Amino acid sequence: MADLSVNTPATRLLDGPSGKRKRARFTPKRIMIYGALLLVSFYYLLPLWVMVMTSLKGMPEVRMGNIFAPPVEITFEPWVKAWAQACTGLNCDGLSRGFWNSVQITVPSVVLSIIIASVNGYALVNWRFKGSEIFFTILIFGAFIPYQVMIYPIVIILRELGLMGSVWGLVMVHTIFGMPILTLLFRNYFASLPEELFKAARVDGAGFWRIFLKVLVPMSLPIFTVAVILQLTGIWNDFLFGVIYTKPATYPMTVQLNNIVNSVQGVKEYNVNMAATLLTGIVPLTVYLISGKLFVRGIASGAVKG
């Protein structure tokens, strides 16, 4: 073995290729990949760009110019108008009314649905009782039933409860329809925690609520965040339930927005419309941009069943 040197100091390199292959910085393949991605990005960003640009132009400029061109003269008038003056029917107090309605609908719905679903998921994992899995299965399959099948009977239920047309009626509806996905989310999360944790707490004499509040909740912050993101965007963006279960005074922002933009009366003010549309989109967009990975996790949890 003497002829086979290990770690010899002198170079043993022979002729021919050596080290990293010299490649053009951008191969045709890479250029195509980036080209395709830029094209896709262009398509995806275009509406956002147009929305922002239009909302910053005055109406004369909108009529004259090109919707892609940035404003010659930036004006925030359309935003002010959309927020405070745009008309739906007889009301001319702008989208602000819908915004505050949406806040009043979304906040309690998010809180309520998450409290109920998390406790429920916990019970399903750690305190099973006869039939609990059957109800859960019905719940999950229920998530696939078209809402159209259930909307009218719910109208009757809300009427009986005296909640039809009120914010609280809609809160109840959102809590109900958020339950399948949220319960699944929490159930899977709690099931992934070590069972010993729960057993140890029980041996220490902790009961149902103590274990939940003192042991599980503190270590489940990420999943609560995911749930908040999921519900916040989902409920804010809802249109169907809003249009059915509320009345003009309590319409959420999406419904009011659609009424403003798609109203047939009056002269169309496209810049105001786009400002209104942007205003409605800003809340979920901000949530999305801030939450990033957690948002993806939220929608992925909806996608990955079982």
Place this chain on the structure above:
Amino acid sequence: MLDTVPPVSSALDDISVSIRDLELAFGSVKVLKDLNIDIHKGEFLVLLGASGCGKSTLLNCIAGLLEPTGGQIFIEGQNVTWAEPSERGIGMVFQSYALYPQMSVKSNLSFGLKNAKLPKDQIEKRVARAAEILHLGPLLDRKPGALSGGQRQRVAIGRALVRDVDVFLFDEPLSNLDAKLRAELRVELKRLHQSLANTMIYVTHDQVEAMTLADRIAIMKGGVIQQLAAPLEIYNTPANLYVAGFIGAPPMNFIQGALRGTDFEGIINVPMQGYGFSAAPKDGAVVFGIRPEHVLVNDAAASCAVQTRVVVDVVEPMGADTLLWCTLGGDEFRIRLDGQTPIRQGDTITVGIDPARASLFDKETEIRL
């Protein structure tokens, strides 16, 4: 690409794979440093080292799955440094098997060949041969999901086999199997090597696999080869302190001390006349090493020039042999004995040391003296 490169020199005649001044860095982290190995035709070389030392990285470089940042790789006389993996004349077997899960065993074997537009009868012949060698006949129409771990591993080997190449690369192929199956497949692999006579480069962190399979073992640490030699040579004359501690279980006992003339002086004094110094001995701080199984006890120790007495802390009878855990000069001292020893915990025993079987390392450089 290959045909533009003429065979380089007659120096490579007997060499199957030659790695020259190989270097690989991920960003600023150098994972492989100035590596040189020449692997003979038909040799079974094992790359052995702790997890993260760069074994897989080196193997992937040889396969062409990673691009080295410096140096050259020759396979069968061709400079393949820039060649695609499929053009290098290698077959590879992965730890996770990496079978194509939705294809039958037969399709797994033939997928690459079909893609290379090999004639149909050729494909049939090669698949049949691999199936025969690896006893895959009855499994050909099954999907990988319906196979046991050992069967999957054989299919993975089969996929390398049908490529009809000179060099096989294995990346920890047995580590996903249970201990019994691992031992069986180890023997099967050895048989396969004997009957095929291909060059095989085999990565593992399991020293038993390395010792039993290898013609030569390359022990790696931190992207550098510590020693490249036949298994027994590594066992008997480890090149440095790291290798000495790495090979053998339980590991070699080390005793700190100094060398004066040819005498080791520490908690025990050992005259080292019978020791094969690699160079003229120089005085200085050294580490004395002796393997647990080379320590003699009681009657057997009577004839030894060096003797001392230790108390047995723990006895671990393992059937075939027994391990004694003692303390010598405050350090743990391990002894391996025949399984039927009458020694009990708390006994005071006489231990003897044969200098000819010991190792000495420079304390500073950690290199064998």
Place this chain on the structure above:
Amino acid sequence: MTALPDPDRGAVRAKAAPARRPSRLLHNPMSKVAAMPMIATALVIFVGCSLWTVVHSFTDSKLLPRLNFVGFEQYERLWSSSRWITSVENIAIYGVTALVLSLVLGFLFAALLDQRIRAEGIFRTIILYPYALSFIVTGLVWQWVLNPDFGIQNVVRDLGFASFSFDPLNNPDTVMIALLMAGLWQGTGLVTVIMLAGLRGVDEDIWKATRVDGIPAWKTYLFVVVPILRPVFVTATVLIATGIVKLYDLVVALTNGGPGSATQMPALYVYDAMFAKQNLAQGFAASTIMLLAVLVLLIPWSIHEFGGKKRG
């Protein structure tokens, strides 16, 4: 997970007569209280309301629901209504096209993002952001972008192509293109993210094996990766398909069913029958058909998913 032994029960048993077991109802009482909302939702809303609607679809309810059964009359009227037929045709055309395109594009985008590109996060953010928006917002933006007098058509004409014509919102033959442009804009990001997660889950060694075998990347995607991702495709299909059946908001905002009835959808038909035309039973019958459509999609999937092997 196995059911836990219940310490309470042990305690009760020690005090009470040894042979008597505590009542089933007292077992885990808190758990049952906690599950009440779920039980109520499952039974009252999902089962109860659905059955209520199905039952009332066999009545002649007009302004108010009543139980005067008329057999399949509502269904006969439904299937002889040209507007309903158009709705079903429309959703079939839109559904199949949107499903195929979003699967193909979603996979393609995911494969592009999987090429070790720079700024992957930025590209992913861009492709996914529309998914965070309301369908109403999506519909209104695209209505503006496609506006014939100011939008794409006008801009291209201003560039000198005076005869350029692209006005899908006012052309019944091409309005589906507008719906697809908006729908895919909003929904493909989700498919992309799901597919990308699937691609990232594919064993790295499989890719190495195909390189050693000399399989080109596109063939690997087609013949190795796509089959591996089959479950992901199935999940994505179910997700997209059930979403398409419910398609409502986007159409309302973008075209409101028009021009003519070129983008009428079953969900619009249901809404109009129930809340605009005071023809409740028609709405119930139409929504029952929607439920049936979902079941047809869902049952094979759930058998495939949960039937063969039980999963913990």
